[in-house]
Amino acid sequence: MSLRFSLMGPVRAWRDDEEIDLGPRQQRAVLAALLLNNGIRLSNDQLIGMVWDDPTPSAVMALRTYMYKIRKAVPELDLKSKDGGYTLRAEIFDDCRDEPLEGLSSTYFEAQRVRIGNERLQCREALLEREMDVLELQKHVAAFPLRERTRALLMQALYRDGRQADALEQFHQARALLNEQLGLEPGPELREVHAQILRGELNLARRPEQLPPGLPDFTGRTAEIALALRTLPRTVGITGMHGSGKTALATHVAHLAKHGYPDGQIFVRGKDIANELLRAVGVENPHGDKAALWREKARGKRFLVVVDDVHDPAQIAELHTPGSAMILTSVRRWNELPSVTWLKVAGLTEAEANEFFRKVLDPARADAEVDVTDEVLARISYLPNPIRVLGGKLTGRANWTVAMLLAQMKRETQLGDAIPSDCMAVLAPMIKAEQQLTEQGRHLLQCFARRDADVIDVCEAAEMSGADPGSIEYALEALADVHLIEPLVLGRYRLPHFVRMYFGWRAPVLTS
Structure with missing residues (x-):
């Protein structure tokens, strides 16, 4: 059973998915004061001062009544009076949609509303700085036109997208607005970004987005996906025979997890992994200890790195950095690599293989020959890559049945240079x-x-x-x-x- 509280909008609580009735406004105010001081002991006098600006003698009795009703509504809190005060420990959920502490009007709550608002604004701007999304920055600047930091970020993002004139126009708009409303000139950061654009010297950190496209017909691997997502940002290794879909699974997991790694996603395959990682963040022709240089570049950042088809574990051993995540694929499981959670994949389950085959081939054709389809899929051990090839082959042969395909698979074949290209693909x-x-x-x-x-x-x-x-x-x-x-x-x-x-x-x- 989970218990969650929210201070965004009216003070609310949920037991699992069912909302709890927290009573009238002042009772919610008492609970809000405790939640705002999560884990801190508050005396009766402190609580009264937070909830009532001008308390009357009856406030002490009202506080006791509200505490009794809160304990009755949410007994899991174990909220007992000790030494004339109360301590609450709870999970507070912020959905970032509404203004905090709605309906609570004491001086204390007004101050907390400002504090929470500023913290949320700073968190939002930190995220915008990492993502550098022009549209989201434009929305934020429109909502907060006098905040120079995000205006500077918008100028950089526009310049990065080749929109130099639009970037300079943002500076002129900000200057006019600051002069008109505050009688001020733009601050040093805004002026410096403006000057760097004029001189052509604005250097922006490269944000790599190298993940291959996800497969729209990706099927199965539910348990493996769940384990991988639970494991990240610790390193995940995916091992299995050729054709088992290791790269497709790694890419699928990476797309699901990428929003937690705003500094970029890097996909590398090759002999010099450290060199490719450095190139991805803009370091060309690196020299010396490349692994050490990568760790320096990645320090304090959150990258998601997919290394496909690892052949040399020594190249991976020194590349992990705190905060970043790595997903490896390899036919061989490299047990000498520390702190790697390995997932082994083979064929799909029989049901998943049939589902996947029906996505590649017209489902009606597969359903018309269920038993034959089962035999075809069993002969290739339910491996995703051969399933895709066989499904594609049948799609390109409108007059073939699945039984014809099976007959061809059973035919004795002398392999050599004359092997058909579609058989070679399977x-x-x-x-x-x-x-x-x-x-x-x-x-x-x-x-x-x-x-x-x-x-x-x-x-x-x-x-x-x-x-x-x-x-x-x-x-x-x-x-x-x-x-x-x-x-x-x-x-x-x-x-x-x-x-x-x-x-x-x-x-x-x-x-x-």
Whole structure:
């Protein structure tokens, strides 16, 4: 059960989603005084002075009555009198929509209204400074035309967007307004921004927005998304075999979380991660210790960094900075990286795979052949990337049925240079994985595929491959590390259907 209070608008409280009746205005005023001093003990005299400007002797009895009714309405507060005073501890929710302390009119509440208003205004302006959104800055300047700081920010944002004349016009408007209403000239910050624009010397920090577009048909991964969002800003790692949708999941999570990282979002893939991060924030051709330089540039900022397809954990180990968040994707799980919460992804669930296939293909075509569709999806282990390719292939062949596609998949195929491009696209995850295997690993998978068994143990693997039983487990663990087999219990492994199908196709070519 959760209990929430709000001081924005009338004083209000909720128990879970149900609003609590807090009684008449003066009773709410007593509660508001306690909430404004959350965790601080207030004496009876202090509370009376806050609620009543000119209290009468009856105020003491009125206070006791109101405290009794507040305790009755919200017993969870455990609000008891101690040493002639009261202490309240509660969660206060600010929805930033209404004026605070509506209907409460004592001198104390008037002062608190001004204080809260100023704090909210400063928080809003700090957010505007981080985001530098022209439209939002224009709205704020229109609402508070005499605040020079936000006027200067608007000038910078306009200049950044190539609107130099509009930026200079903002200065002239501010100068005329200050002269007319206050008899003042613009302050030093506004004058300096104006001068820098005239000299062409206004340098603005680059705010990177590099996330790839999210996928409108993204499907599933509900538990993984929830865990990733709970973990950020601590580092999240996403691991899984080729074709399992690691990059799509990382991008999806990043789009959901990006509003909490107003200094920018950076997406990098490559061998020199630190160099790419520095380039993203405007540092060209950096020299020396690039990781240290990145930490310096990122200090005090809130960046969201996605590093796709990590091959060298040493490049990541020194890049994390407090306040910023990092999402990694990698086929291999790098256990040597500290403080990373790893999520393992494989195929979608059967239901999710069907849902995704129906998003890519006309749902009516999939629904007309439900059983055949299930078999097609099972043959590719419900992996998102092959599902997208197969759905797209059928979309481009209006006269094909799903059964025709399955028949083609079952046909014995000699893989080589003549493989059709659409088949190559479906098999791309396996082709890429095979290229990264040792000869021993390739041979083992070939043997497993010929055996056509779901589960293999160490002894069977040694017998089939002819390898030394003492060393075979190391080779099996290497395959498990890149998700081509799935570890069950010690010494036993499962071979995914898609892997078995691919290496079954490859075996005749490799052993001829």
